[in-house]
Amino acid sequence: MGKAGFDVVPLTPERWPDLEDLFGPKGACYGCWCNHFRMPQKQRMPLLGEGARLLFEERVRKGPPPGVIAxxxxxxxxxLQVGPRRDVSEWNNPRRASTPLPDAPAEDPRNWAASCFFVRKQWRGQRVTAALLDGAIDFARASGARLLEAAAMDHELKRSSEGLYVGPERIFLRAGFSEVARQKPGRPLMRLAL
Structure with a gap:
């Protein structure tokens, strides 16, 4: 049993129906199905909904697990989508808060990103996000990651719960992450050495 009584495990093909249930018939975040950071907007937008679901299901089926579920x-x-930075090419875009630093290039498969959270509405505010992050740290470490980074939302930015899909700064601080850069206001790039 993980933090706060939640079990956190990698998303493997046999767990796909559970993720589908979590995301609902339209898919999380307006039909994105966690493709936001995986491809440029011009490629992603026409896929929203069923096309995005099929793409994500194939990714899960082929492996390795693209994240963890609670x-x-x-x-x-x-x-929580978590894995090598190279797998989330748009997360590495030079115009983002998550732009990689020279000491942690995106091409290095040991440099990982925790990029997208989604929590079932009825469970928000119950420490699911913190449990997911703890599980992601364990998963990254077991997978040979050297470091795990996130572009959190700091406490100064007031956002809806959907706007917090990148995770609030406080949960990363509690997990031992530290700020390594601030490339956009309100969005610290945070890192945990594994």
């Missing part, structure tokens, strides 16, 4: 008993209550 369970409260039998119910899947949260998702």
């Amino acid at each position: 369970y409260d008993g039998e119910t899947c209550v949260g998702w």
